[in-house]
Amino acid sequence: MATQNFLSLLLAAELKSNDYVGFTFFIGFMAMTAASVFFFIESNRVEGKWKTSLLVSGLITFIAAAHYWYMRDYWIANGTSPTQFRYIDWILTVPLMCVEFYLILKAFGASIGLLWKMIAYSVLMLVAGYLGETTFRDNSVLWGIISTVGYVGILYEVWLGSAKKLAGNSNDPILQQAFSTLAWFVLVGWAIYPIGYMAIETDGWLRAVLNIRDMDLIYNIGDAVNKIGFGLVIYSLAINSMERAKGRVKEGVM
Numbered sequence: 258m259a260t261q262n263f264l265s266l267l268l269a270a271e272l273k274s275n276d277y278v279g280f281t282f283f284i285g286f287m288a289m290t291a292a293s294v295f296f297f298i299e300s301n302r303v304e305g306k307w308k309t310s311l312l313v314s315g316l317i318t319f320i321a322a323a324h325y326w327y328m329r330d331y332w333i334a335n336g337t338s339p340t341q342f343r344y345i346d347w348i349l350t351v352p353l354m355c356v357e358f359y360l361i362l363k364a365f366g367a368s369i370g371l372l373w374k375m376i377a378y379s380v381l382m383l384v385a386g387y388l389g390e391t392t393f394r395d396n397s398v399l400w401g402i403i404s405t406v407g408y409v410g411i412l413y414e415v416w417l418g419s420a421k422k423l424a425g426n427s428n429d430p431i432l433q434q435a436f437s438t439l440a441w442f443v444l445v446g447w448a449i450y451p452i453g454y455m456a457i458e459t460d461g462w463l464r465a466v467l468n469i470r471d472m473d474l475i476y477n478i479g480d481a482v483n484k485i486g487f488g489l490v491i492y493s494l495a496i497n498s499m500e501r502a503k504g505r506v507k508e509g510v511m
């Protein structure tokens with residue numbers, strides 16, 4: 258009898274055949290793990306400063322893999338959003354993405370002040386988002402707007418502010434190309450998240466299009482695109498710059 262109870266407890270935490278959100282937690286975990294192995298191994302192959310950039314790419318997907326491991330279990334056990342794990346992951350990985358911007362612009366004069374400014378915007382964005390999803394859920398619209406202020410701050414730096422200017426002045430077409438792809442990730446790829454957040458408002462005007470379960474689906478897709486895709490852009494920047502240094506790629510040709 259006791260065994261049977263124990264078994265049914267285990268079985269309660271099963272991945273149902275129609276739990277598509279659950280699928281994305283499992284796929285997310287495996288994709289982040291595979292990407293980490295790739296970035297870590299490749300960081301040994303590249304030279305000099307690129308080692309650090311690829312190591313950071315690997316850390317971003319590795320930290321995400323660890324949290325997806327927990328989020329998967331949490332989701333199949335409870336069927337609700339693993340909000341704490343989600344935001345713990347983001348508060349570590351988003352600042353590391355700011356570090357990636359800093360590392361690629363450092364040779365062209367990026368200051369540590371720029372890095373801290375971008376990290377401060379990220380923290381504002383994520384703390385406000387967390388409060389809107391948890392403690393102040395009744396005021397989620399207000400907290401979503403406060404969070405968006407942080408997001409717009411990051412967008413400003415990357416599209417118009419000093420990060421943009423440093424890339425523009427670098428005179429390095431390979432860097433400029435990669436920087437502009439990363440800027441598009443921040444503008445389009447990151448915009449996926451506020452759409453997921455809006456699924457909280459299931460009684461509101463979005464009821465017809467979004468359901469609360471869509472939030473995790475949208476966040477999981479956003480994470481895969483942004484963390485792995487962002488890392489791959491850094492990776493190709495490293496490879497292209499090294500090839501050019503060896504004289505195999507002509508200036509201006511990608």
Ligand SMILES: *C/C=C(C)/C=C/C=C(C)/C=C/C1=C(C)CCCC1(C)C
Pocket residue numbers: 347350351382383385386387400401402404405408447448450451454480483484
């Ligand atoms: C790897 C994780 C990444 C790149 C996470 C990015 C998260 C955001 C850009 C979140 C933004 C939000 C808003 C702009 C408003 C609503 C609340 C958030 C936190 C979902």
